[in-house]
Amino acid sequence: MNPSPESKPAAPADSQPEFIRLNQVTKRWPNGSVVLNGLDLSVERGEFISLIGPSGCGKSTLLRLLSGLSPLTSGSIRLDGMTPDNAREIMSFIFQDATLLPWRTVQGNVELGLELEGRLTRDQRRERATKLIELVGLSAVAGHYPRQLSGGMRMRVSIARALAIRPRILLMDEPFGALDEMTRDFLNEEVLRLRDNDQFTTFFVTHSVAEAVFLSTRILVLRANPGEIAREIPVSFSIPRTPALRSAPEFLSKVGEVSAALRAVKTAV
Amino acid sequence: MKRAILNLRWPLAVFVVVILAWHGACIAFKIPAYILPPPSAVAAAVAERHQNLIHAFQITAVEAAGGFLLSILGGISIALLFAQSPIIRRSLYPYTLVLQTVPIVAIAPLILMWFGSGVRSVMGVAFIICLFPIIANTTQGLVSVPRNLMDLFRMSNASRAQTLMRLQLPHAVPALFVGLRISSGISVIGAITGELFASSNAVGQGGLGYSIVYANSQLQTDYLFALVLTASVLGFMFFFLVVGLEWWFLHHWHESAMKADAE
Numbered sequence: 001m002n003p004s005p006e007s008k009p010a011a012p013a014d015s016q017p018e019f020i021r022l023n024q025v026t027k028r029w030p031n032g033s034v035v036l037n038g039l040d041l042s043v044e045r046g047e048f049i050s051l052i053g054p055s056g057c058g059k060s061t062l063l064r065l066l067s068g069l070s071p072l073t074s075g076s077i078r079l080d081g082m083t084p085d086n087a088r089e090i091m092s093f094i095f096q097d098a099t100l101l102p103w104r105t106v107q108g109n110v111e112l113g114l115e116l117e118g119r120l121t122r123d124q125r126r127e128r129a130t131k132l133i134e135l136v137g138l139s140a141v142a143g144h145y146p147r148q149l150s151g152g153m154r155m156r157v158s159i160a161r162a163l164a165i166r167p168r169i170l171l172m173d174e175p176f177g178a179l180d181e182m183t184r185d186f187l188n189e190e191v192l193r194l195r196d197n198d199q200f201t202t203f204f205v206t207h208s209v210a211e212a213v214f215l216s217t218r219i220l221v222l223r224a225n226p227g228e229i230a231r232e233i234p235v236s237f238s239i240p241r242t243p244a245l246r247s248a249p250e251f252l253s254k255v256g257e258v259s260a261a262l263r264a265v266k267t268a269v
Numbered sequence: 270m271k272r273a274i275l276n277l278r279w280p281l282a283v284f285v286v287v288i289l290a291w292h293g294a295c296i297a298f299k300i301p302a303y304i305l306p307p308p309s310a311v312a313a314a315v316a317e318r319h320q321n322l323i324h325a326f327q328i329t330a331v332e333a334a335g336g337f338l339l340s341i342l343g344g345i346s347i348a349l350l351f352a353q354s355p356i357i358r359r360s361l362y363p364y365t366l367v368l369q370t371v372p373i374v375a376i377a378p379l380i381l382m383w384f385g386s387g388v389r390s391v392m393g394v395a396f397i398i399c400l401f402p403i404i405a406n407t408t409q410g411l412v413s414v415p416r417n418l419m420d421l422f423r424m425s426n427a428s429r430a431q432t433l434m435r436l437q438l439p440h441a442v443p444a445l446f447v448g449l450r451i452s453s454g455i456s457v458i459g460a461i462t463g464e465l466f467a468s469s470n471a472v473g474q475g476g477l478g479y480s481i482v483y484a485n486s487q488l489q490t491d492y493l494f495a496l497v498l499t500a501s502v503l504g505f506m507f508f509f510l511v512v513g514l515e516w517w518f519l520h521h522w523h524e525s526a527m528k529a530d531a532e
Binding site: 069147 | 415417418420421422423424425426427431435436439440442521522523524
């Protein structure tokens with residue numbers, strides 16, 4: 001399959017254009033090993049997609065392809081009709097570590113994206129950053145430097161920074177992997193709350209089944225060698241979700257279902 | 270403040286022991302004063318000739334500071350150029366190594382021959398000797414930005430200039446200060462080395478290097494000691510000035526300054 005020309009607008013005339021469309025997405029390393037093999041996927045506005053799978057299944061690579069940080073080997077990706085490179089303005093990436101600038105305060109870090117965009121005045125930037133810092137509960141430490149914050153607080157700064165540009169697509173690469181369970185649960189709830197506020201479409205890489213079930217509208221279980229979608233599991237719990245959901249029987253059975261799918265993928269290798 | 274004084278206890282004790290041993294040795298072994306003057310003679314020389322010392326100190330301080338400041342400007346500019354592409358870096362870096370490996374005493378006479386034996390040339394010698402540590406450390410800082418941070422800027426469609434000014438340059442400041450610390454001390458060495466060669470043509474009394482040559486030729490060993498002492502005071506002053514600036518720039522956020530903070 002040939003990659004379609006980069007600049008061609010998506011959507012044939014006969015169908016409603018999908019918000020995000022992956023067509024035969026393939027990624028090969030220079031040494032020839034296949035990381036992702038012919039991935040097809042369409043995603044609607046507002047979905048929360050979790051990617052879960054054994055290491056080497058290409059879930060982080062998929063995020064890098066979506067963000068345009070890494071080029072496709074073949075196939076195509078359309079994000080609201082744009083190529084990944086052109087869609088950066090509507091995308092934010094939240095990395096595994098908080099990736100804050102240590103020489104900037106919380107306020108300065110949250111303003112960074114807006115500053116680089118250069119579309120808002122200084123006052124507007126300050127105002128929007130202040131609101132977001134309030135939203136993630138860090139107003140008291142807005143003037144602090146990253147080294148003065150805990151891991152969970154740093155992550156919240158990272159989230160606030162990502163949301164400051166009002167992205168329509170949010171890519172999160174195992175953002176809570178390094179945090180303790182309580183902080184992680186708390187941040188999960190926060191992510192859902194922020195999502196109610198500001199509808200963005202999310203791709204979320206994680207190793208935690210419970211986290212994936214709690215957050216997602218759809219879970220993609222990937223297998224490795226070569227990376228492919230092994231199963232798609234819709235998660236149809238009502239939104240907004242509350243912490244109480246974690247102990248509900250249907251939640252636990254969904255966790256069981258995803259865990260089983262994950263085990264099947266792992267043993268198959 | 271109290272802690273600062275407590276920290277000085279041990280270095281002070283060492284100082285006292287060394288001075289006493291020195292004094293004892295001079296008496297016990299009957300060492301002639303022109304070979305090793307006792308500490309009291311050095312102290313007397315300092316007291317007696319303090320005006321000469323201050324004069325020489327001022328001249329050398331200006332030369333060293335001039336060379337040091339020029340090397341900061343030059344070093345940062347060259348590092349910024351090097352950070353632009355690996356090809357530039359790879360093709361030019363070996364030549365900057367020459368600055369480090371060629372002995373300064375070999376280049377100093379050339380510089381003085383080309384640019385005359387004035388303050389400018391002495392500054393030039395200090396400049397050359399200071400340049401390499403600043404280039405090497407700053408370049409390292411500019412190109413060692415973590416990949417995630419670079420990706421973050423790419424995701425924001427940051428321009429090259431934005432990435433340089435808001436990411437690479439601030440990230441390089443701690444490394445720059447490592448270079449500055451090294452160069453602050455050797456700038457004095459550079460200035461004195463320059464003066465050693467300048468002195469032969471210079472008219473009147475020059476800086477510390479000139480005076481050292483003079484004191485040596487006159488076998489005024491006590492004065493020579495006083496001059497060496499003055500030179501190290503100058504080096505210390507530069508070094509602590511840099512350390513102070515480093516603290517001022519970095520104490521908010523950087524680990525190295527943080528530790529000094531906690532002590």
